Amino acid sequence: MILSPKDRITTPQAAVVVINFILGSGILTLPRVSVEKVKTPDVWITVILGGLIAMMAGVIIVKLSQQFPEKTFYQYSGEIVGKWVGGLLSLLIVCYLLITSGFQVRSMVEVTGFYLLEGTPIWASTMPFIWIGLYLIIGGINPIARLFEIILPITVILFLLVAFMSFGIFEMDNLRPVLGLGVIPVLKGIKTTALAYTGFEIMLFLPAFMKHPNKAVKAVLVGISIPLIFYVITVIMVIGALSVDGVVTRTWPSLDLIRSFEIHGLIFERFESLLLVIWIMQIFSSFTISYYVAALGLAQLFKKNIQPFMFGLLPVIYFISMIPKNINDLFKLGDMVGYIAMYLFGLLPLLLLIVSRWKVGKHEAKL
Amino acid sequence: MKQSYNNLRSLKRMLSVILLLFLTGCWSSHEIEELGLTVGLALDEGKESTTEKELKEQGGEYNQTEKITVTYQFVNPKGTGSESKGGGSQQKPYLNISETGDSIHQMTREFSLRGSRPMFSPHLKVIVISEDLVRKYSLEQLLDQFLRDNEIRPSCLVVISKGRAIETLESNESGEIPAFRLIGISDNEDRTTRILPPMSLAKLEGKMQSGSSFLLQNVISTNGEVKFSGAAVITGKTKQLLGFLNEEELDGLTWITGKGKGGLVKNFDQETNQPFIYEVKSMKSKITPHINGNNISFDVKIESEGRLSENWVVSGENSGKNFLKRAEKAAEEEVNRLVNNVGGKMQKDYQVDVAGFGNRLRIEHPKVWEKVKEDWDQTFSEVPIEYNVKLTIIDYGASSFKK
Numbered sequence: 001m002i003l004s005p006k007d008r009i010t011t012p013q014a015a016v017v018v019i020n021f022i023l024g025s026g027i028l029t030l031p032r033v034s035v036e037k038v039k040t041p042d043v044w045i046t047v048i049l050g051g052l053i054a055m056m057a058g059v060i061i062v063k064l065s066q067q068f069p070e071k072t073f074y075q076y077s078g079e080i081v082g083k084w085v086g087g088l089l090s091l092l093i094v095c096y097l098l099i100t101s102g103f104q105v106r107s108m109v110e111v112t113g114f115y116l117l118e119g120t121p122i123w124a125s126t127m128p129f130i131w132i133g134l135y136l137i138i139g140g141i142n143p144i145a146r147l148f149e150i151i152l153p154i155t156v157i158l159f160l161l162v163a164f165m166s167f168g169i170f171e172m173d174n175l176r177p178v179l180g181l182g183v184i185p186v187l188k189g190i191k192t193t194a195l196a197y198t199g200f201e202i203m204l205f206l207p208a209f210m211k212h213p214n215k216a217v218k219a220v221l222v223g224i225s226i227p228l229i230f231y232v233i234t235v236i237m238v239i240g241a242l243s244v245d246g247v248v249t250r251t252w253p254s255l256d257l258i259r260s261f262e263i264h265g266l267i268f269e270r271f272e273s274l275l276l277v278i279w280i281m282q283i284f285s286s287f288t289i290s291y292y293v294a295a296l297g298l299a300q301l302f303k304k305n306i307q308p309f310m311f312g313l314l315p316v317i318y319f320i321s322m323i324p325k326n327i328n329d330l331f332k333l334g335d336m337v338g339y340i341a342m343y344l345f346g347l348l349p350l351l352l353l354i355v356s357r358w359k360v361g362k363h364e365a366k367l
Numbered sequence: 368m369k370q371s372y373n374n375l376r377s378l379k380r381m382l383s384v385i386l387l388l389f390l391t392g393c394w395s396s397h398e399i400e401e402l403g404l405t406v407g408l409a410l411d412e413g414k415e416s417t418t419e420k421e422l423k424e425q426g427g428e429y430n431q432t433e434k435i436t437v438t439y440q441f442v443n444p445k446g447t448g449s450e451s452k453g454g455g456s457q458q459k460p461y462l463n464i465s466e467t468g469d470s471i472h473q474m475t476r477e478f479s480l481r482g483s484r485p486m487f488s489p490h491l492k493v494i495v496i497s498e499d500l501v502r503k504y505s506l507e508q509l510l511d512q513f514l515r516d517n518e519i520r521p522s523c524l525v526v527i528s529k530g531r532a533i534e535t536l537e538s539n540e541s542g543e544i545p546a547f548r549l550i551g552i553s554d555n556e557d558r559t560t561r562i563l564p565p566m567s568l569a570k571l572e573g574k575m576q577s578g579s580s581f582l583l584q585n586v587i588s589t590n591g592e593v594k595f596s597g598a599a600v601i602t603g604k605t606k607q608l609l610g611f612l613n614e615e616e617l618d619g620l621t622w623i624t625g626k627g628k629g630g631l632v633k634n635f636d637q638e639t640n641q642p643f644i645y646e647v648k649s650m651k652s653k654i655t656p657h658i659n660g661n662n663i664s665f666d667v668k669i670e671s672e673g674r675l676s677e678n679w680v681v682s683g684e685n686s687g688k689n690f691l692k693r694a695e696k697a698a699e700e701e702v703n704r705l706v707n708n709v710g711g712k713m714q715k716d717y718q719v720d721v722a723g724f725g726n727r728l729r730i731e732h733p734k735v736w737e738k739v740k741e742d743w744d745q746t747f748s749e750v751p752i753e754y755n756v757k758l759t760i761i762d763y764g765a766s767s768f769k770k
Contacts, residue, residue, distance in 0.1 A: 177729070
């Protein structure tokens with residue numbers, strides 16, 4: 001088929017892909033959107049709960065994929081619900097992935113345009129970004145996974161470094177009291193924080209490429225727990241420094257955290273460009289993986305070669321990234337993507353899993 | 368065949384060289400020498416400078432009401448350059464330029480009509496706002512532009528000045544940039560209890576949003592000299608200036624919050640009326656709220672360890688351990704006087720809580736806090752507070768106290 005035997009990835013690589021897909025633009029706004037809902041300093045609990053829910057959904061997705069070894073969702077969905085419905089679902093997912101990747105591109109452009117490359121036209125920062133993405137995905141899943149393996153450690157080290165440097169402006173009082181107003185506020189934010197983990201849906205497709213698909217559960221659990229740790233650290237540091245009241249007023253609170261202190265005597269005094277650079281890499285990886293899987297979907301649906309789809313989708317993603325007229329539109333698009341993801345990857349896999357189990361059971365009964 | 372292959376290769380090479388030209392970064396780069404680097408900013412009540420008046424007479428005016436005068440402090444590269452050469456140039460290392468108008472951003476842009484170097488503010492260190500302005504307008508209005516701006520960092524400090532803010536950005540000392548001096552003074556927090564912990568734009572935004580009252584460092588100035596003197600009280604509801612705490616009151620407030628990093632307590636020996644100094648090595652305070660039905664009360668436990676660092680009490684009078692006890696007692700009384708003094712000022716005169724009593728209530732009794740937070744300043748002014756001060760002298764420096 002389309003998969004050449006060379007195109008296999010190891011279990012750690014699969015985990016890395018999940019991590020890199022999850023860690024997109026979300027972390028830059030997560031403290032604000034979650035505090036808006038929760039309104040108490042207990043946001044970090046909400047983040048952990050959201051992560052646990054994402055893990056459950058992730059495991060369901062993996063279990064579903066494992067029913068059909070060597071096949072991606074595009075290929076097996078037809079077997080569960082019939083060719084037409086399956087094809088429709090696949091197309092829906094392709095659309096979702098395209099919007100996601102367009103959204104990531106635009107977030108990158110907005111953040112860099114505001115903080116880093118003021119004056120650079122939007123198209124000038126978008127186009128190289130998309131082209132390089134295309135260059136990467138032409139190689140297939142293996143180069144993607146290997147690039148992610150390089151990006152991830154850089155992200156982890158620099159991120160932790162920068163996050164802990166903000167300790168000077170950290171105030172414990174901003175994080176207290178714990179559960180002062182009960183658990184209700186905490187629960188209010190769960191939907192928001194659970195959506196911050198979207199990206200694990202890649203496991204609908206990844207087990208087909210894995211050398212050991214039976215270890216996919218492990219991959220998805222590790223893949224979600226590392227972003228979980230990242231998110232908790234971010235939320236704690238940001239709220240500790242800017243306070244609950246301050247966080248809600250900042251558009252990009254995580255970046256403002258880094259902009260709120262200076263450390264003298266080091267080589268640099270300011271670190272926001274450092275954070276931005278690693279975050280552009282993360283957004284890049286989210287963008288490429290969704291771009292690749294979208295192209296893969298079209299190729300597998302129409303049983304054609306993948307390359308023309310890759311080139312064909314390039315302008316589509318560009319146009320999607322240009323749709324939001326302003327930053328409010330962009331955040332609205334992000335919310336919309338989240339809602340679609342909730343149904344598409346929270347509910348649907350569970351239904352499909354039940355249906356496929358039931359079908360298998362019926363089949364076995366006949367024999 | 369080979370020929371065409373070579374052609375293709377050279378074509379590819381040429382293409383990649385040409386493409387390389389498009390790959391260069393820094394689309395909108397500026398040379399640092401050509402930038403107007405701003406390091407300090409002063410906001411004053413509108414008062415036109417003579418230059419501005421003269422420019423206006425020439426027809427240089429636009430639609431504005433003269434509410435505010437903005438003064439930017441630029442680093443003057445010529446001034447700093449001449450110093451290294453050791454020449455006797457009269458150029459100062461800084462340059463203050465003022466503009467009067469009603470919108471801060473518009474005034475900032477007016478500078479583009481008057482100077483060739485584009486303003487560059489990511490290195491802005493301090494914003495000084497004058498007393499009159501904060502009495503008239505809310506801090507939220509005055510600082511809005513800076514909080515939205517992408518150049519000015521949230522790490523920029525904000526202080527209030529009694530008198531014209533522009534004067535705190537003047538200096539007589541050659542080679543000194545006044546904005547840096549202000550930052551330098553605020554770094555001396557470990558030397559005295561009369562400096563507030565630095566309030567950056569980032570912290571300030573949280574304070575303003577929370578709706579509780581807070582303090583900002585106050586600066587006074589005369590003839591190019593400045594002094595950090597007490598604190599400005601900003602009310603939570605209006606974000607306007609209510610009044611000032613003088614240095615002694617700020618001293619007491621630091622004892623209540625326990626956030627001081629070092630400082631001195633001067634007190635007089637009762638019998639001889641000679642001063643001796645207690646140097647603070649560590650300071651801790653615990654504000655505990657008590658709820659009894661509908662009544663809220665607080666007790667404040669202040670603990671500190673320190674050193675007897677100077678003693679004017681003549682020898683013979685200080686007889687060993689007894690003297691240490693007496694000294695501790697006297698220092699405790701002095702701190703007690705300081706905290707009660709500022710406590711009275713907060714509760715009776717200003718009727719605002721700027722010491723974080725509400726914050727402790729929020730943390731320990733969040734449900735009660737939800738009920739009282741709307742009118743907290745009012746409630747606070749009638750709440751009983753008990754202060755409990757315990758100082759311990761743990762050493763007496765390099766010289767033995769027995770003489």
